[in-house]
Amino acid sequence: MALLEIDNLNRHFGGLHAVNNVSFSVEQGMIKAVIGPNGAGKTTLFNLIAGNLPANSGTVNFNSTKINGRKPYQIARLGISRTYQNIKLFHGMTALENVMLGRHIRSKAGFMAGMLNLPWTWPEEKQIKDRSMEYLDLLGVADCADIEVSNLAFGQQRGVEFARALATEPTLLLLDEPAAGLNIYETAEIGRLISKIRESGITILLVEHDMSLVMDISDEIVVLSFGEKIAEDLPHNIQQNEEVIRIYLGYEDV
Amino acid sequence: MDLWKRYIPVLFLLALVVAVQLITHFTETSYYLTQLTMSAYYSVVVIGLCVLMGYGGQISLGHAGFFAIGGYLAGALTTHSLLPIKSHGLVAFLHKIGLLVASKDLYGGDLLTVEPWAACIVAVFTAGIIALAIGGPVLKLKGHYLAMATLGFGIIIFRIALASAYFGEADGISGVPSFKLLPGLEVSGSFGARVLNYYIAWMVVIMGIILLLNLIHSRVGRALRSIHGAEEAANAMGVNTARYKLYIFVLSAVFAALAGVLVTHYNGGIGPSEAGVMKSVRYVAIVAVGGMANLWGALIMGIVLNFLSLRGVFGSYDDAVFGVILIVIMLFAPEGILNINPWQRLKSLFSLLAAKPGENTTE
Numbered sequence: 043m044a045l046l047e048i049d050n051l052n053r054h055f056g057g058l059h060a061v062n063n064v065s066f067s068v069e070q071g072m073i074k075a076v077i078g079p080n081g082a083g084k085t086t087l088f089n090l091i092a093g094n095l096p097a098n099s100g101t102v103n104f105n106s107t108k109i110n111g112r113k114p115y116q117i118a119r120l121g122i123s124r125t126y127q128n129i130k131l132f133h134g135m136t137a138l139e140n141v142m143l144g145r146h147i148r149s150k151a152g153f154m155a156g157m158l159n160l161p162w163t164w165p166e167e168k169q170i171k172d173r174s175m176e177y178l179d180l181l182g183v184a185d186c187a188d189i190e191v192s193n194l195a196f197g198q199q200r201g202v203e204f205a206r207a208l209a210t211e212p213t214l215l216l217l218d219e220p221a222a223g224l225n226i227y228e229t230a231e232i233g234r235l236i237s238k239i240r241e242s243g244i245t246i247l248l249v250e251h252d253m254s255l256v257m258d259i260s261d262e263i264v265v266l267s268f269g270e271k272i273a274e275d276l277p278h279n280i281q282q283n284e285e286v287i288r289i290y291l292g293y294e295d296v
Numbered sequence: 297m298d299l300w301k302r303y304i305p306v307l308f309l310l311a312l313v314v315a316v317q318l319i320t321h322f323t324e325t326s327y328y329l330t331q332l333t334m335s336a337y338y339s340v341v342v343i344g345l346c347v348l349m350g351y352g353g354q355i356s357l358g359h360a361g362f363f364a365i366g367g368y369l370a371g372a373l374t375t376h377s378l379l380p381i382k383s384h385g386l387v388a389f390l391h392k393i394g395l396l397v398a399s400k401d402l403y404g405g406d407l408l409t410v411e412p413w414a415a416c417i418v419a420v421f422t423a424g425i426i427a428l429a430i431g432g433p434v435l436k437l438k439g440h441y442l443a444m445a446t447l448g449f450g451i452i453i454f455r456i457a458l459a460s461a462y463f464g465e466a467d468g469i470s471g472v473p474s475f476k477l478l479p480g481l482e483v484s485g486s487f488g489a490r491v492l493n494y495y496i497a498w499m500v501v502i503m504g505i506i507l508l509l510n511l512i513h514s515r516v517g518r519a520l521r522s523i524h525g526a527e528e529a530a531n532a533m534g535v536n537t538a539r540y541k542l543y544i545f546v547l548s549a550v551f552a553a554l555a556g557v558l559v560t561h562y563n564g565g566i567g568p569s570e571a572g573v574m575k576s577v578r579y580v581a582i583v584a585v586g587g588m589a590n591l592w593g594a595l596i597m598g599i600v601l602n603f604l605s606l607r608g609v610f611g612s613y614d615d616a617v618f619g620v621i622l623i624v625i626m627l628f629a630p631e632g633i634l635n636i637n638p639w640q641r642l643k644s645l646f647s648l649l650a651a652k653p654g655e656n657t658t659e
Contacts, residue, residue, distance in 0.1 A: 092532060118534035132525030134589060135518070143522045147534035149515055153543055156514025157507045159299075163514065170515070210533060 144209025344551025353524030366553025468567030587632020
């Protein structure tokens with residue numbers, strides 16, 4: 043049984059079929075990429091998986107449980123974490139606090155315990171902090187820990203967002219254009235990082251425009267065009283797929 | 297230690313409270329303590345609202361409504377005599393378990409009313425339940441829609457207070473007895489208890505602020521602030537944002553209701569103006585002046601502005617002043633006045649002038 047199974051998923055906005063009968067699956071431990079031109083439905087697909095949008099029909103199964111129809115926070119608790127194309131950090135909070143939010147589902151101090159500052163919450167709080175620092179460190183942004191996130195450079199913000207997603211200890215990590223806005227060195231760095239995350243046992247599904255990155259790190263690629271899946275194959279074969287070349291480069295005959 | 301950093305300002309506040317009392321004692325200006333006591337109670341509403349607005353990012357233009365629910369219920373329960381329905385099963389039962397007290401009214405008539413502690417619990421609990429009931433649907437709204445919905449709630453409470461005979465219509469409720477918290481510790485407006493009540497009020501404020509400081513620095517507080525920062529991402533991190541918003545709404549309503557109960561006992565009564573929309577606007581304005589996500593700012597501004605207002609400094613333009621404050625703050629200091637860097641402001645003003653050299657020469 044694959045970790046994530048998407049079966050005949052549909053979502054339309056008025057007359058626009060943003061995701062049209064898409065089916066594919068992601069095996070445990072792989073890096074799978076979803077590519078396609080702008081407006082192909084990639085981000086919509088992510089929003090359907092993460093529960094931000096309801097599907098019109100079809101199913102998303104995670105660990106053999108149907109997850110579509112559940113709320114995003116419930117899906118997060120099942121072990122799916124994500125990053126956003128246009129970074130969504132918690133403004134007004136420091137980098138460390140942002141990552142500490144990632145530990146939310148791994149800790150349990152409640153409303154009353156927090157208000158009364160009960161001693162049993164102290165070790166938990168310390169643990170949240172220590173673990174969060176480890177993730178910041180892993181992403182090379184530990185220096186920024188006490189800086190309010192709006193004041194960070196773009197690359198650092200991306201690092202903090204990554205750290206936050208990892209801090210939830212996900213089984214499946216959804217990365218929406220992790221290399222967007224990064225230069226070639228940073229992109230290569232992100233590539234190494236993603237491979238490293240996979241080695242730690244986390245399955246990855248990513249949407250990406252940067253072809254060299256996708257070809258480099260993915261085990262399998264799904265190609266979407268106008269909401270439909272037009273190919274699903276190994277990177278090597280995708281590079282040679284005529285249909286894919288056509289939608290990316292345009293028609294050959296003029 | 298972080299914990300020390302959190303509580304040191306509380307110790308300062310405590311010292312300041314004592315110092316102010318001593319100063320008024322030696323300068324024989326202890327009449328100020330009355331307004332300081334009331335300002336302290338109003339500040340309890342303000343700090344509760346501050347956590348809802350500044351940290352949770354949810355506005356409420358109906359908090360005077362919760363204040364009024366607390367105040368009016370406590371006032372009505374401890375004032376209206378239950379003697380005419382004494383034979384009713386429930387009343388008899390309450391009397392038997394000691395939740396009712398017999399007393400005399402001004403003219404020597406017999407009264408049988410609810411014990412203030414019981415009334416306080418009922419009043420605060422009712423406010424919490426009402427907040428829970430309306431918060432569920434209303435907090436699905438955002439921005440001005442939420443503002444309008446809570447405004448509507450505030451207006452309903454105001455009109456109920458004004459229209460029902462039980463709550464005294466336009467006269468409100470008077471003759472509310474004192475509230476014996478503990479033996480020897482009584483919330484009352486009597487002259488002799490002025491100093492004591494000043495300290496009671498400030499103890500309530502200090503306890504409130506410690507609870508809220510703990511909350512915003514806890515796991516739950518972080519989750520609340522994350523909702524303010526980016527609700528969608530908070531959800532994706534596993535935070536049940538709807539539930540947290542509801543919790544904090546109820547908590548701030550409970551703070552407001554508790555303040556309402558205590559003010560009513562302190563003043564010996566409550567009138568419909570306490571439930572008015574302008575009061576809600578005032579609380580929002582104070583939180584804004586304090587800097588939204590700044591508990592201490594809200595507290596300081598709550599004390600200062602309420603004190604000035606109660607002293608009558610703003611005269612009959614009282615409500616207008618708070619409206620002006622709200623406009624000015626939104627325009628010039630959306631981060632609150634305690635966050636203004638005056639030097640920065642001056643510099644930007646000058647650079648603005650320098651940018652238009654043509655206009656200077658025409659002068």
